[in-house]
Amino acid sequence: MSVIRKIGIANEKGGVGKTTAAINVAACLEEAGYSVLAIDLDLQRNFTDAMLQDRVSEITKTIINVAAGECEVGEACYPIYIKFSSKVRPKRVHIDMIPAPENEDVKFFSDPLALRKAFESISDKYDYVIMDFPPERPYAEVGENGKESKFSLSSLALNACDEIITPCTTDTDSLKGFSILSKHVSIIKQLYNPTLEKMSFYISSYAGYSAEKEFLDYCETMPSYSGICIPSSGIVKGSKMIDRPLAWYNTNSKVAQAFKQLAEYIR
Ligand SMILES: Nc1ncnc2c1ncn2[C@@H]1O[C@H](COP(=O)(O)OP(=O)(O)OP(=O)(O)O)[C@@H](O)[C@H]1O
Ligand SMILES: [Mg+2]
Structure with missing residues (x-):
């Protein structure tokens, strides 16, 4: 039985805070003593850029190679270093990352369980996998024989998740994104992923206006x-500017505490 817990951060609606959550939840889990595998599923590559920073030129293998069975999971894992202050060298933390490729054409895969199977080989190496989904509907095409035959990367990733958490901004569009994903997840659960336990949403950037x-x-x-x-706060932008997640920057702020609470919620 797998001991690793695989969390997907997903909403087909764009700009709702998925990558911000992936960065900060991964960091909060590490800070709490867990080892984390961070996975970027989005070809925009924001999560990869935030975690690997000026080391992106070292990338030779990505999540696409893992999904296509072209390499072992371990070959695509890159160690993460964090710069805790402007004066000291970046320090290795217990986070590895499987990056997304840059400027690659969208690919489809024939094995819906490719990532689920691939992650079995690392189940004793990490406590958590945190996956940052792209702003798109996980795509699966039904072939002439009635069976689905063409799967997007995010569809493969959904089949590998134990839990999905959806950031929603305070608008009905992002709640609609959650509702569509929930329906899709109930089908996935029946067809490919019986261990997908839970799906829930949170408010990702709350300013507190009366509406x-x-x-x-x-x-x-x-x-x-x-x-x-999660409160809306300029501290989020500040943390991005200095490439230091909120687990290690302005830790007593309301927004840093809210991300800590989110990490505790999925633990
Ligand atoms: N709590 C917050 N307070 C202030 N700004 C925030 C907060 N959360 C996210 N943001 C900002 O909102 C913008 C969108 O966030 P993010 O990139 O995480 O969204 P996303 O869902 O990953 O977007 P995409 O769908 O393009 O991948 C970013 O500029 C981010 O810094
Ligand atoms: Mg994103």
Whole structure:
């Protein structure tokens, strides 16, 4: 039985805070003493750039090579270093990353379980896998024989997740993204991934205007609302500017504490 816990951060709606959550949840888990494998599924490559920074030129293998069976998982894992202050050298943390490729054409795969099987080989090496999904609907095509035959990278990743957490901004569009994904996940659960336990959403950037308060009241009536509400804060931008996640920057701020709470929620 697998001991690793694989978390997908997904919403087909763009710009809702998926990558921000992936960076900060991975860092909070590391800070709490866990080893983390961070995976970028998005060809925009924002998660990769944030974690590998000026070492992106070292990348030779990506998640695409793993999904296509062209390399072992370990061959595509890159160690992560964090610069804890401007005066000291970056320090190795217990996070490895499988990057996304840059400027690559979208690829499809024939084996829907390719990533699920690949991750079995690392189940004793990490405590958590954190996957940053792209802003797109996980795609699977049905062939003439009635069987699905063409799968996108995010579809393969959904088949490998134990849990999905969805960031939503305070608008009905991002809640709609959650609702569409939930329906897709219930099909995936039946067909390919019976171990996908839980799917829930949180509010990812809350400023507290009166209309937003009403929106939050509405969310609180929904069983799939996690109860986590991340405040909107300029500290998020500051943390990105200095390439230091909130687990190690402005740690007492409300926004850093909220990401810690999110990491505790998925633990
Ligand atoms: N709590 C927050 N407070 C302030 N800004 C935030 C917060 N969360 C995210 N942002 C900002 O919102 C923008 C979008 O965030 P992010 O890139 O994480 O979204 P995404 O869902 O990954 O986008 P995409 O769909 O393009 O991959 C970024 O500029 C990010 O810094
Ligand atoms: Mg993103």
